[in-house]
Amino acid sequence: MITFLLVGLIVHVVFFISIFDIYFTSPLVHGMTPQSIPLKAPASRLVLVVADGLRADSLFSLLPNGSSRSPYIRSVIENTGSWGVSHTRVPTESRPGHVALIAGFYEDVSAVAKGWKENPVEFDSVFNESRRTWCWGSPDILPMFAKGASGDHVYTHTYPAQEEDFASTDASRLDRWVFDQVKSFFQSVKSNSSLGASLLEDKNIFFLHLLGIDTNGHAHRPMSKEYKENIGLVDSGVADLVSTVEEFFGYDGKTVYVFTSDHGMTNWGSHGAGHPSETLTPLVVWGAGVQKAQRVNEVQPYADGYLQDWQLEHVRRVDVNQADIAALMASLIGVPFPVNSVGVLPLLYLNNSEEFKAESMYTNAIQILEQFKTKMSQKKETTLSFLFTPYQFLTESKQVEITNKARILIQLQKYEDAVSCWVIPCRFNKCRKLLTLCLCVALLIILFLLVQRSPLTYYIYCLLPVPVWYCVLKESGTLTDLVQSAHSLPLWKCLRYFVLVAFGIELLVVSFFHRSVLTIGLAALALWPFCSGLFSKAKWRSLSWFLGCLCLAAFPLMPVVGREPNVDVVMCAGLLILLTSFCYLWSSRHKTPLHTSDRPQFVMLHVAVCAYVPSLTHSSLLQKQGLPLMNQIISWSTLASSIVIPLLSSTRIFHRLLSILLSLTSTYFLLSTGSEAVFPPVLSWLMFAWINIEQEALLAQGVAGRQEVSSIDFAANIDISRIRQLKLDDIRRSYFFVFFIITAFFGTGNIASINSFDPASVYCFLTVFNPFIMGALMMWKVIIPFIIVMCTFETIQVSTQLSSRSLFLIVLVISDLMALHFFFMVQDYGSWLDIGTSISHYVIVMSMTIFLMLLSVLTHVLTSKRIILWRRTKIHFP
Incomplete structure (x- = not known):
């Protein structure tokens, strides 16, 4: 069995890695000669201001009274500069957005397997081609361009990473820090002659990265007072910045200003996907070499309706692709175009x-x-x-x-x-x-x-x-025996099974594109006891299966992004799972009495506490009192003990499964903000129904030696003589398992939900921005439903007296057939969304195959091993 797992794991890992080496090696090339414009540039210096997370409509829209929350930028648009919408590409995140702005190319496809803070390959940028660049802002963005620059001419000034706190009472202080630092910088230059001489040279860049709007958007949503007031702060900060710069350079008219954003943000405070609120960002350019505002009378070629809403239809709008901005900046100050840039120079912005x-x-x-x-x-x-x-x-x-x-x-x-x-x-x-x-x-x-x-x-x-x-x-002998024995198999039953499984595999493939297809599949599975004749033999178990499938079928119809937090639902989910656990313990008190060392009441009390902690945390953050320390201690201790607690309980099937469920859902509740908290209880209900109804299916097949599920002990040695051969019905069991694994992933989310996860989900653990810890917590949340399904499959394998190797072979065949579909769908051309979607589907299926092999080892330990902290010692008296 170990050899089988190792060989299977190696084969799948190699083919999994292959697509990254074949399709997703970096498309960037090196060795090109930088190209410069032979004529004198109109500007000597450039000031680039990037308001992280700023939506186009949030900047351009007017207030109900007709005034603007950004009066200075509005005056630039209507009088002294050019403006438009910068169209970003997916993923709408900070690193790819800034790479497109400053280097002129879109997210490198080889970055799908790399970190998020730095591009995995060396690349050229406008900063690198400048004479000198001074940067102020976030420690997550600025070092990326300093590291990639040749020589030592990119100078960064960043605040501590701990300042990026989503629970902060005033995230706009990040932007105040940047503006204050820039002002202090120009004041200090007056007493530093060498630095002053450097600033007076041409081809210099000043870069201001403003993270306050993005942080407030995540914490309070873009419709909040905090987000909108931060826009006003940035507007006044830009006005003061222009005054400071112009005064320092003696109003020489040689400075050009570019104001834009790396990405937008959805109404629910996330970004990363392709919604227009994320991909439409503002672009305002003014100063030396820039075309001034052009009045237009005719209808402009933009039918998106925004011009009327923004009341800017009288001023010429010039939209660009985000990568075009790098070419525009290079042209304005006369530096070579970044050699990896794919941007096309927007000529309508030039006044030359x-x-x-x-x-x-x-x-x-x-x-x-x-x-x-x-x-x-x-x-x-x-x-x-x-x-x-x-x-x-x-x-x-x-x-x-x-x-x-x-x-x-x-x-x-x-x-x-x-x-x-x-x-x-x-x-x-x-x-x-x-x-x-x-x-x-x-x-x-x-x-x-x-x-x-x-x-x-x-x-x-x-x-x-x-x-x-x-x-x-x-194994040709085995294949020959199978062919020779085919005539003795029920042909119609075989054909029916293979047709249904083939249709089921196609249904799972389609579900990667349309989650609602899983609802159709669950509705079909709900009818299985009625079509197979099991209803007449086990009415209550069949009804439990039927209702469980229908309840679970509601989740793929729910939205994956944009859900408003509702911590009351989390508490309701906690009550639901406590009620279910209590009913089980009461009904099984005679069949499977608790061991003296089992203490489920303590675990149930812990579940109740964990269901209440998100509500307490949410209330504290709304009052801007920060994350309570006790809540943080409870959350991290629950996470650390979630794997250990089940190992302390009895290894009898239902007692161990109940302990696993209660322990894992405690962590899941802490990572939930709304309706997704109900998913594990409903999934577990269906899994318990599946275990029970499989016993009736086994009885209908006439399998000898069948024993009651409740009497089975995970830790008991398996009697090899009772291991049976594969039957056609085992194909159905394996397919059910693959179907439920897919449902465990897509039931409450999809690729977009992971890419645009709500930081509020991890607020019980931390509020200071840390992408790696936050990502790890969200991945554990995704894995918890997998473990529930995997433990159920382990139970079915034990209770149906089948070799785990045999069942896993069928699962691998089904998974690999799905993987073949997506392998031929992988594409390395088109938009990042097209590329990312094709690779993510293949990655998920191949990862599932590899992941299930590793997870089977974890679930075996989780179900069959036990830690005994103390033993009663018998004392013998002489």
């Missing part, structure tokens, strides 16, 4: 000669073309010549033709024609191998890979099927 615009666009296009040429050269070197197909729109001759034509048009002063030369369908599509390697002799595979100078990992991927197929063919 047509020659400057044409030269800027030419340089921008050459910079992007350099990336294409480098990538094509690398691909050509590692691909057999007869397999390499150049991109037809940008062959080497086409490149020369377009660049020469654009240069001639600029020399002839036909600038508009020169700009239009670059409107070509230029895309970066990674060539997929046209040749698919089938089952080949290992030597031929090695020779083929040697010719292509492939990486070592490719040998593993291509050679691994050889030993796998060897193992299959080694």
